[in-house]
Amino acid sequence: MSTPWPFLYPVLILIISFLCQASGIHLPSKNGAHYLGNFKSSSKTFSLVANSRAPKYQYETKYFQQKLDHFSFADLPSFPQRYLINTQHWVGPSRLGPIFLYCGNEGDIEWFASNTGFVWEIAPRFGAMVIFPEHRYYGESMPHGSKEEAYKNATTLSYLTAEQAIADYAVLITELKRNLSAHACPVVLFGGSYGGMLAAWMRLKYPHISIGALASSAPVLQFEDLVPSETFYNIVSNDFRRESISCFNTIKESWDVINKVGQINGGLAQLTKTFHICRELESVDDLSNWLDSAYSYLAMANYPYPTDFLMPLPGSPIKEVCRKVDSLPDGSSVLQRIFEGISVYYNYTGKVDCFNLDDDPHGMSGWDWQACTEMIMPMASNRTTSMFPEFRYDPKSDEEQCLKEFNVKPRPTWITTEFGGHAFKSALKAFGSNIIFSNGLLDPWSGGSVLEDVSETIVALITEKGAHHLDLRAATAEDPDWLLDQRSREIKLISEWLDEYYDEKKATFSM
Amino acid sequence: MSTPWPFLYPVLILIISFLCQASGIHLPSKNGAHYLGNFKSSSKTFSLVANSRAPKYQYETKYFQQKLDHFSFADLPSFPQRYLINTQHWVGPSRLGPIFLYCGNEGDIEWFASNTGFVWEIAPRFGAMVIFPEHRYYGESMPHGSKEEAYKNATTLSYLTAEQAIADYAVLITELKRNLSAHACPVVLFGGSYGGMLAAWMRLKYPHISIGALASSAPVLQFEDLVPSETFYNIVSNDFRRESISCFNTIKESWDVINKVGQINGGLAQLTKTFHICRELESVDDLSNWLDSAYSYLAMANYPYPTDFLMPLPGSPIKEVCRKVDSLPDGSSVLQRIFEGISVYYNYTGKVDCFNLDDDPHGMSGWDWQACTEMIMPMASNRTTSMFPEFRYDPKSDEEQCLKEFNVKPRPTWITTEFGGHAFKSALKAFGSNIIFSNGLLDPWSGGSVLEDVSETIVALITEKGAHHLDLRAATAEDPDWLLDQRSREIKLISEWLDEYYDEKKATFSM
Numbered sequence A, B: 001m002s003t004p005w006p007f008l009y010p011v012l013i014l015i016i017s018f019l020c021q022a023s024g025i026h027l028p029s030k031n032g033a034h035y036l037g038n039f040k041s042s043s044k045t046f047s048l049v050a051n052s053r054a055p056k057y058q059y060e061t062k063y064f065q066q067k068l069d070h071f072s073f074a075d076l077p078s079f080p081q082r083y084l085i086n087t088q089h090w091v092g093p094s095r096l097g098p099i100f101l102y103c104g105n106e107g108d109i110e111w112f113a114s115n116t117g118f119v120w121e122i123a124p125r126f127g128a129m130v131i132f133p134e135h136r137y138y139g140e141s142m143p144h145g146s147k148e149e150a151y152k153n154a155t156t157l158s159y160l161t162a163e164q165a166i167a168d169y170a171v172l173i174t175e176l177k178r179n180l181s182a183h184a185c186p187v188v189l190f191g192g193s194y195g196g197m198l199a200a201w202m203r204l205k206y207p208h209i210s211i212g213a214l215a216s217s218a219p220v221l222q223f224e225d226l227v228p229s230e231t232f233y234n235i236v237s238n239d240f241r242r243e244s245i246s247c248f249n250t251i252k253e254s255w256d257v258i259n260k261v262g263q264i265n266g267g268l269a270q271l272t273k274t275f276h277i278c279r280e281l282e283s284v285d286d287l288s289n290w291l292d293s294a295y296s297y298l299a300m301a302n303y304p305y306p307t308d309f310l311m312p313l314p315g316s317p318i319k320e321v322c323r324k325v326d327s328l329p330d331g332s333s334v335l336q337r338i339f340e341g342i343s344v345y346y347n348y349t350g351k352v353d354c355f356n357l358d359d360d361p362h363g364m365s366g367w368d369w370q371a372c373t374e375m376i377m378p379m380a381s382n383r384t385t386s387m388f389p390e391f392r393y394d395p396k397s398d399e400e401q402c403l404k405e406f407n408v409k410p411r412p413t414w415i416t417t418e419f420g421g422h423a424f425k426s427a428l429k430a431f432g433s434n435i436i437f438s439n440g441l442l443d444p445w446s447g448g449s450v451l452e453d454v455s456e457t458i459v460a461l462i463t464e465k466g467a468h469h470l471d472l473r474a475a476t477a478e479d480p481d482w483l484l485d486q487r488s489r490e491i492k493l494i495s496e497w498l499d500e501y502y503d504e505k506k507a508t509f510s511m
Helices: A010-022 A109-114 A117-126 A162-179 A194-205 A231-241 A245-263 A267-274 A284-300 A317-327 A334-346 A366-373 A395-406 A414-419 A424-430 A444-448 A481-505 B010-022 B109-114 B117-126 B162-179 B194-205 B231-241 B245-263 B267-274 B284-300 B317-327 B334-346 B366-373 B395-406 B414-419 B424-430 B444-448 B481-505
Strands: A024-027 A034-037 A060-066 A079-086 A099-102 A129-133 A187-192 A212-216 A435-440 A458-463 B024-027 B034-037 B060-066 B079-086 B099-102 B129-133 B187-192 B212-216 B435-440 B458-463
Touching (some): A060 A162, A079 A109, A079 A162, A099 A117, A099 A162, A117 A481, A162 A194, A162 B414, A187 A194, A187 A481, A194 A212, A194 A414, A194 A435, A212 A481, A231 A284, A231 A317, A231 A444, A245 A267, A245 A284, A245 A317, A267 A284, A267 A334, A284 A317, A284 A444, A317 A334, A366 A395, A435 A444, B060 B162, B079 B109, B079 B162, B099 B117, B099 B162, B109 B129, B117 B129, B117 B481, B129 B162, B162 B194, B187 B194, B187 B481, B194 B212, B194 B414, B194 B435, B231 B245, B231 B284, B231 B317, B231 B444, B245 B317, B245 B334, B267 B284, B267 B334, B284 B317, B284 B334, B284 B444, B317 B334, B366 B395, B435 B444, B435 B481, B458 B481
Parallel strands (some): A099 A129, A099 A187, A187 A212, A212 A435, A435 A458, B099 B129, B099 B187, B187 B212, B212 B435
Antiparallel strands (some): A024 A034, A079 A129, B024 B034, B060 B079
C-alpha cells in the first residue's frame, strides 16, 4: 500500500475508537433526555439510541461547584459538576460504610451509570454508597455555562484534562465526606476504559483518598513507546483471524479492492451503491474510515451475549460478521462480502435503508481535544500482522492536524511524565497497592494495559474471551463461567481491601 | 491580653517565619550578583549579606523552558527555569549513576545551594550528579519576563503553586534524563523546610521519578487541624524556657509592658529610643512584630555552632539571648533586658547603630502569595503554654486580608485534599516507601512534621538538639555526635535505596 490513508491517522483512529464509549451527547428534548451515539463516520440513521426510558438504576442527581483550574489561582468561573448518588444501602459513617466511586469518563455520566451494572449490583452487599461523578466538559458538567461556550476554542477548552478531572473527583469526595462526617469511610474507585485509567491514576496520585481501584480495560501503557504502536490493530485483526482465516483475508484484501474501484471512472458511484451509502461518496477514505471504525468497535464489543452498548449486536458479533463474509456463495465479490459483514454492525436490526456517512470533521467533541493535547496514544498498522492497511505513527502530522483543528500543540510526553512511563510498573510495585487491572484479551485496548501482576496487591485479572470492560457490565443469565469467576475475584479483592482497612481502623463492622 | 496584635495574624507570621529562608532576592549589580536577605521588619541596616563571593560549590548554571501551566492547555508564555548542575562526580548512565535533586524552595536557588552542603558533600561517594532547580517565581526563574511583571497582580501570580513547582521538577528531570540517555539512573530527592515538603510530596506524587526523598524539617502536617495550631509558638517558647525560666518569663511579661508604655503620652518615642529604632515607631505592633520575628528565627536557627545562615549568630543563640536577658543587674527594666537579648539576633556583629523597621506591607514577595492561596498553616498562641501573647487562628480575617492584598481567596483545604490530610500517614504507610522525615526538635516547624516512623522505609530521624534542617548544612569541625549520627543514618538509608534499586535492575555497579 503506497497511499497513506488519512482516516488512519492515529489521532483520528483514537477519536473513533474511543468515541464508541464517549458517545453520550446530551440533547435536551421536550419529552425527556435521550442519548444519541454520535460516532465518527456515522449518522443519525444508524446512531445509537441508548435509553429514552427511565435509568436502570436508582440515584439522585446532584451538582457540585468545581473550580475550573485546581492547580492555579487564576480568577476563573466555577462550573457545576453533575454527580449521581445512591445512599440507599449505605451503612453510614458510624459503621464506616464504604463509598464506591466510579470515575466518569468521556461522556454523559448517566450513560456510564446505566452500563456499569457491576458497581450497582455489588454495592448492597458491601453496605456501600454509590457515586458516579461526571467528567468535566461532558454531559451536563459544562464549564462556561454551555457546551457551545465550553467548546468554543482552545482557551475555553484548555481545562479539559485528566489531571483536572481527577482533582475534581478528589475535591468532590473530600467535601462530600466532610459534609457527611464520613471522613473515615473507605473509598473504592471504579472505572472502565479511559475511566479505568482515571481510577488507576487517582489511586496512584491520591492514595490518601481511596483504598483501592478497579481499573477495567484501562490502557495506561498506550503512550509513547511503552507498547508497540501496532498493538491495537493487531488485536482487532487477531479477533477476526481467530474466527476465520478467510474472513481475515477477505478484509485484508478489501482495502486494495476499494482503492482500485475508487480510482476507476464511476468507481465512487459503484462503491456508494454497493455499500448502500445514502449520499454519493466523495472519497474512498470516507468509506474506509467507516469500515475501520466498525471493525474496531466490533473487537471492543465482542461480548459473548447480545448487547446494545455500542450498537444493537448479537453475541460474539465478530463470529457473526465472519459467518456472513464467508457464507456468501462462491463467486461473490470481496465488496459484497464486506458489505454483508459490516451490516452486522451497522444494521443488525435490519431497519436501515441507507447509511449516512456525513459527519462534522470540525466538530469539537471532547475526546478530539483530549487526543490532541495529552492523550497521545501512538497507533500504527503493520501489513504482516494486521488486516488493516499499513501505516506508521506520524507525530509530526498529528501535531499539524491538532494545530489546524484546535490551535493546540500536543504534549506527547506529558502523560508518562505525570503518571509514569517505562517505570510505571516498577514504581507501582515499590510504591503502591490495591489496584486491579482487569482485561479481556479480545479487547484491542487490552494490549496497552497491565496484563501481569505487579505485586501481591496490584494484580492483573485476565479473561481470554472477554472484551472491553465486560466485567463492569450488569450480570446476565448468559454470563459464562470465566466472567463469573473474574467478577467474584474482583469482589474478593475488594472485600480484602476493606477488611484490611477495617482491621487497621480496629472498627467493629458487621453487616 | 485583650488586644489582638495584627502582627500575629497567622498569615503574616508565616510570611515572616518562612522568609528567613526565602530571603534571597536577586539584585542584579554591575559587579556580580549578590544576595540580600529581605526580612520582614528588617532593613538594609541589618539585612543579611550572604555571599558576594564566588559560590561555595562548583556548578554550571543552565536554563530550561518550562510551561507556565502544566495542568491546562491554555496558551501561556513559557519561562526559563534556572537550574544548577554538577556532573563532575557522576559515574554516568552506563553505570546508572544516581541523580541528587534538591527541590528548590521559596528563594534564590544559589542561596539554597550554598546552604545545603550535605548534598554536595555526599554526592562524590555515590558517584552522583547534583541538580538544584530553582522554584518558579523566585530568583531568576521568573514567568512573564521579569519579577516586576510576574508579581504584578493575581493573574500573573496565579501559577505560583507547589503542584506546578513539583511538575516543573518532574518535567525537567525527565527531559534531562532523556537528553543524557539516562532514563534508568535513579533520582534521589532532597529538600529542606518548604523544599522538604516539595521533596516528600514529589516522592508521593511522582513515585516513578524518584526512588526516595530526604525531607528535612518539612512541616507537611501544618495544615488544617492536623496538629494543634499552637504548636509552632509552643516550641519557640519551650526553646527559651529550657534555657532559662526567668528569660522565658521576662519575654512573656514584655508584651504587656510594651503595650502599656505604648499607650502613655510619649510612650512610642520612649520605645523608639529604648530599642534604638532609627525612625519613630508608629505603633507598638511594629515593634512587637519585629521582636516576634527574631524569637521565631532564633528558634529555627538555634544551631549548636556559629552560623550566618539567617543572620550572623553565635552557636546556641537562644542560650546567648537568655544570658543577656538574665545577666543585666537587678533593677534593670524588662525592656532593657529585651533589647539586650534581641540584639544578639539583630546586631551580633555590633555594627548596627539603629534599626530600621520600615518594610513594605504591600510588597509582593512570593511566599506572601503562597501563604494567601494554598499554604494555609493555621497558627495560634496559647497564653498558658506560650511566651507570646494569646491569639486565635482566624481564617475569616486571613481571607479578608488576602482578598485585600492580592484579590485572591485562600483555599485552606486544598493542600490536604491534594497531598493528604488526616490520612496522610496511613496512606503513606500503605502506599509509599523511601522517605526520610528528618527533624530537630528545637525547630518550631518540627511540630508540623512527621516525628515517628510510618513504616519500615518511611522513617523519622529526630535529633533533640537540632534546629531547622541542620542536617542539610555542610559538615563543620564543631558538628556534635548526634548530628554526625543523624547524617550517617541518612547516608545509610540512601545507600539502601540505591542498593535495592540496583539489585532490581540487576546492574553491576561498583564505584
